[in-house]
Amino acid sequence: MASIAFIGLGNMGVPMAANLVKAGHTVTGFDLVPAALEAAKARGIAVADSAKAAVAGAEVVVTMLPSGKHVVGATTGADGLFAAAKPGTLFIDSSTIDVASARAFHEAAKAAGHESVDAPVSGGVGGAEGATLTFMVGGTDGAFAHARPYLEAMGKKIVHCGGAGAGQAAKICNNMILGISMIAVSEAFVLGEKLGLSHEALYEVASTSSGQCWSLNTYCPVPGPVPTSPANRGYQPGFAAALMLKDLRLSQEAAGTAGAATALGAAATALYTAFAEAGNEGKDFSGIVEWIRERDDT
Ligand code: NAD
Numbered sequence: 001m002a003s004i005a006f007i008g009l010g011n012m013g014v015p016m017a018a019n020l021v022k023a024g025h026t027v028t029g030f031d032l033v034p035a036a037l038e039a040a041k042a043r044g045i046a047v048a049d050s051a052k053a054a055v056a057g058a059e060v061v062v063t064m065l066p067s068g069k070h071v072v073g074a075t076t077g078a079d080g081l082f083a084a085a086k087p088g089t090l091f092i093d094s095s096t097i098d099v100a101s102a103r104a105f106h107e108a109a110k111a112a113g114h115e116s117v118d119a120p121v122s123g124g125v126g127g128a129e130g131a132t133l134t135f136m137v138g139g140t141d142g143a144f145a146h147a148r149p150y151l152e153a154m155g156k157k158i159v160h161c162g163g164a165g166a167g168q169a170a171k172i173c174n175n176m177i178l179g180i181s182m183i184a185v186s187e188a189f190v191l192g193e194k195l196g197l198s199h200e201a202l203y204e205v206a207s208t209s210s211g212q213c214w215s216l217n218t219y220c221p222v223p224g225p226v227p228t229s230p231a232n233r234g235y236q237p238g239f240a241a242a243l244m245l246k247d248l249r250l251s252q253e254a255a256g257t258a259g260a261a262t263a264l265g266a267a268a269t270a271l272y273t274a275f276a277e278a279g280n281e282g283k284d285f286s287g288i289v290e291w292i293r294e295r296d297d298t
Contacts, residue, residue, distance in 0.1 A: 058085065119147065186292050
C-alpha cells in the first residue's frame with residue numbers, strides 16, 4: 001500500500017481520495033479552502049497544513065484542480081510540488097485541463113525526475129463516489145502501468161490513450177461530441193413539439209433508429225421517456241452547464257491550436273455561452289432544451 005498525497009479536495013477530490021483510503025492506502029490531502037479540509041477529514045482522509053507538507057514522503061501525488069493554470073501553478077517552479085517531492089514520485093493529474101498545460105506538466109515532471117500521467121475522468125460526482133469513473137490516460141507505458149492500480153481504486157474503466165496530453169485530448173473530444181449531441185437532441189424535441197409530435201413518439205422512434213445517442217437514450221432532455229434523466233428533477237445537475245461550457249471552450253482552444261475545423265463545436269460553444277450567461281450555469285446542461293424552446297425564430 002502506498003503513501004498518497006491528494007491535492008484539491010472539491011466535489012470530485014473528496015470521494016476519489018476516500019476511495020483510495022478504502023483501498024488501504026495512506027492518503028494525506030490538501031485544499032486551499034478550510035471547508036474542503038473538514039469534508040475530507042469526515043471521510044477518513046488525513047489533512048496537511050500545505051500542499052508541500054502533503055507531498056513530503058509521498059510515493060504518489062494526485063491533483064484534482066479546477067484548470068490548467070492551477071495545475072501548472074501548483075506543480076512547477078522552485079516553489080512547486082515537483083521540487084518538493086522526492087525524486088521518482090508518480091504524479092497523476094485528474095483535472096480536466098487544456099492540452100498545452102498538460103504537456104507543460106509532463107515536461108516539468110520529467111525534468112524534475114518524476115513519472116507523470118494526465119488522467120482526466122468522466123462519470124461526475126456519482127462516478128467518483130461509486131469508484132466507477134472512466135479514466136482517459138496520457139503518458140509513457142511505464143507511467144501508465146505504475147498509475148493503473150491507483151486509478152482502478154477510483155474507477156471502473158481505465159484507457160491508455162497515448163503519450164503526454166492524450167488523456168486530455170480524448171476527454172475534450174468526447175465532451176465536444178456530448179455538447180453538440182445534446183443540442184441536436186434538444187432541437188429535435190422542440191421541432192417535434194411544434195409539429196405536434198409527442199415526446200414519447202419521438203423517443204420511441206429515434207432511440208431505436210439512426211438518431212440514437214447517449215444524450216437521447218440515457219440522458220433524455222425532456223421529462224418522461226428516461227425517468228432517471230435530470231429533466232425529471234428540474235434540471236438539477238448531474239453535469240452543470242458551467243462544466244459543459246468549460247470543456248467546450250477547451251475543445252475550441254485545442255481546435256484553434258491544432259488547426260482542426262470544428263464548426264459544430266464552435267456553434268455549441270456559442271449556444272452554451274448564451275445559455276450560461278442567461279443565468280443557467282448551475283443547471284444541468286440538458287436544461288438547454290428549455291432555453292431553445294423559449295427562442296422563437298419565426
Ligand atoms: P471543485 O471546484 O469542487 O474542486 C476543486 C478544488 O481545488 C477546490 O476545492 C479548490 O479550493 C481546490 N484548489 C484550487 N487550487 C488549489 C491549490 N493550489 N491547492 C489546493 N487546492 C486547490 O471542482 P470539481 O468538481 O471537484 O472538479 C475538479 C476537476 O475535475 C475540474 O478540472 C473539473 O473540470 C473536473 N471534472 C469535474 C466533474 C464534475 O462532475 N464535477 C466531472 C469530470 C471532471
